[in-house]
Amino acid sequence: MQDKDLVHLLEQESFLNYCFGRNDSDVRYWNKWVAEHPDKEIQIETMKRTVIMMAKASRETLRDKHFEELQQKMSGATVIPITKKRASWKPIWMAAAVVLMIAGTALIYRRPVKPETSHIIAQKTDVKPGRNKAILILGNGQKISLSDSGNGRIAVQSGAQITKTALGQIVYQGSNEPANSASAPEYNTIEAPAGGQWQIVLPDQSKVWLNARSSLTYPTCFVGNERKVQLKGEAYFEITHNGKMPFKVSSKSQVVEVLGTHFNIMAYDDEQIMKTTLLQGSVRISDGGRSRVLVPGEQAQISAAGMKVTRETDLEDVIAWKNGYFKFNESLESTMRKIARWYDVEITYAGNIDPSLRFGGKISRYKNLSSALKIMELTGNIHFKVKGRRVTVMQ
Amino acid sequence: MFSYEKSGIALKIQWNTFIAEGDQDDFYVLYSHYHDYLIYLGNLKGATLDKSKDCVNDLFLYVFENRARLQHIRHHHNYLVTSFIRNLFRKPHFCAEESMELLELPEMPAYPSAEAEHIKRTSQEELTQILQAHINNLSDTQIKIVYQKFYLALNYEQIAELNSISVKTAYNTIYNSVEKLRKQISPEYVTALSAAISIFTLLFFIFF
Numbered sequence: 001m002q003d004k005d006l007v008h009l010l011e012q013e014s015f016l017n018y019c020f021g022r023n024d025s026d027v028r029y030w031n032k033w034v035a036e037h038p039d040k041e042i043q044i045e046t047m048k049r050t051v052i053m054m055a056k057a058s059r060e061t062l063r064d065k066h067f068e069e070l071q072q073k074m075s076g077a078t079v080i081p082i083t084k085k086r087a088s089w090k091p092i093w094m095a096a097a098v099v100l101m102i103a104g105t106a107l108i109y110r111r112p113v114k115p116e117t118s119h120i121i122a123q124k125t126d127v128k129p130g131r132n133k134a135i136l137i138l139g140n141g142q143k144i145s146l147s148d149s150g151n152g153r154i155a156v157q158s159g160a161q162i163t164k165t166a167l168g169q170i171v172y173q174g175s176n177e178p179a180n181s182a183s184a185p186e187y188n189t190i191e192a193p194a195g196g197q198w199q200i201v202l203p204d205q206s207k208v209w210l211n212a213r214s215s216l217t218y219p220t221c222f223v224g225n226e227r228k229v230q231l232k233g234e235a236y237f238e239i240t241h242n243g244k245m246p247f248k249v250s251s252k253s254q255v256v257e258v259l260g261t262h263f264n265i266m267a268y269d270d271e272q273i274m275k276t277t278l279l280q281g282s283v284r285i286s287d288g289g290r291s292r293v294l295v296p297g298e299q300a301q302i303s304a305a306g307m308k309v310t311r312e313t314d315l316e317d318v319i320a321w322k323n324g325y326f327k328f329n330e331s332l333e334s335t336m337r338k339i340a341r342w343y344d345v346e347i348t349y350a351g352n353i354d355p356s357l358r359f360g361g362k363i364s365r366y367k368n369l370s371s372a373l374k375i376m377e378l379t380g381n382i383h384f385k386v387k388g389r390r391v392t393v394m395q
Numbered sequence: 396m397f398s399y400e401k402s403g404i405a406l407k408i409q410w411n412t413f414i415a416e417g418d419q420d421d422f423y424v425l426y427s428h429y430h431d432y433l434i435y436l437g438n439l440k441g442a443t444l445d446k447s448k449d450c451v452n453d454l455f456l457y458v459f460e461n462r463a464r465l466q467h468i469r470h471h472h473n474y475l476v477t478s479f480i481r482n483l484f485r486k487p488h489f490c491a492e493e494s495m496e497l498l499e500l501p502e503m504p505a506y507p508s509a510e511a512e513h514i515k516r517t518s519q520e521e522l523t524q525i526l527q528a529h530i531n532n533l534s535d536t537q538i539k540i541v542y543q544k545f546y547l548a549l550n551y552e553q554i555a556e557l558n559s560i561s562v563k564t565a566y567n568t569i570y571n572s573v574e575k576l577r578k579q580i581s582p583e584y585v586t587a588l589s590a591a592i593s594i595f596t597l598l599f600f601i602f603f
Contacts, residue, residue: 011566013550020548047577050526050577055542057527058530063426063427067426074459362408375408378415
């Protein structure tokens, strides 16, 4: 590419918008241009990558340079202590300790240093958060580790082709009608272990997000007059509409029947209540003899005591896990069970825990264990000790 | 999908930890996030990059020194943004007032797309290091202008005015900076890149 052309490219806002994906029309325009000038593709792509990396590099350089200037000012700063008029819920000793600590660190300040205020033993190998990890079990018992598989086709079953995408999904493609409709379809199971999660696109294009310690059993193609799957644990579903073939999810004694909709089912063995929350569409939930149709925003809670339907005040909370964070609004034990599943750790309780203790808040699922526990400790009601994969909870 | 404002508000945990304990990591996370947004706002209001930078640093210095007084702040995002703007053209005497209503503030348009994010994440270590090393060979002015053009997404007229240069000079600065760095990319990378492109663009178009 001529230098002259290059200059003109950089002078055009639309080209830069394309590089950074700032608006759809410029992106479409330039994609089309590249398609029409395939000989220029490499130069354009190189330019685009250079420009993106330059944006990142310039930002980091400037930010760090400016932060260093700030640090120099801070090392000469005095921290103003709390005056007599303080918020009554903060005890004096805590404020003084905090002020002393800040004054101390300000004097020796060089780089951001993590203060040792936590009981959590800082380990060389901090427990990492969960990640995309699951096993696919085929009808013949063959197990395929999805996280270890490369992208692309990983198996063929009853005319359906199973592909793993770059985004970490499992996609079933091929006919929704089997070549030989007389034979029963094969069943596959996807199992996400503790510390794992996975997304799957079923043969009917429905999407399912599996949370940690959960498994979904489903046929490789949907036949007959219903689409039936089995769930253990927790998953979020976005089911494609098919009036002729309602979608049914069974978990233990409960069956959720769907026409086309978005909902979350939480049915872990170690939870006493199975919760099904409807976000969009319509489902019928049955358990034993009882049955109920839900409208969006409702949550059905099924336990030994029966079925209860509530209006879920915050739907975002229910699918927070799928969006990458924990949303807590529950007892300590329930909170720790969620932590145990995602980090694949064992929880033990030292001494008596106040059963009325409730936790509320939001923590990213992608933090290391110690960071997450440290945030919980900030409430002041709880302390943790971590050794290897065992977490001890103390009050 | 991603909003600068929303993500700033999501830093509530870091703000609270910092105010309560003075955690330096959280302080850096807050600075790292607001640095860009506040400089962008400052630039929009006509303040030079240096002036905006001074204002950002003064704001964070104030927060650092006075965090004991800031415990009552419920909406850190409002507080930081409105304090910054109020003090941009005045002597910086920050006060620990309760936050005002959040003004209709513009969103930074520079937020990278999913693809750009992917490229940033997967770009070979080599290339990243080369660029990082050579970015430092650019002059201070060049780095500032590159940041304003590529990261903050200001247009050439805005950059010309803020830096007191002509539009032509702005074009030339960008061109020279990019050229300097583009030449550093070795031919081998370009070959590997062409192979990677076909697979990547194919997948990108199927799945996005």
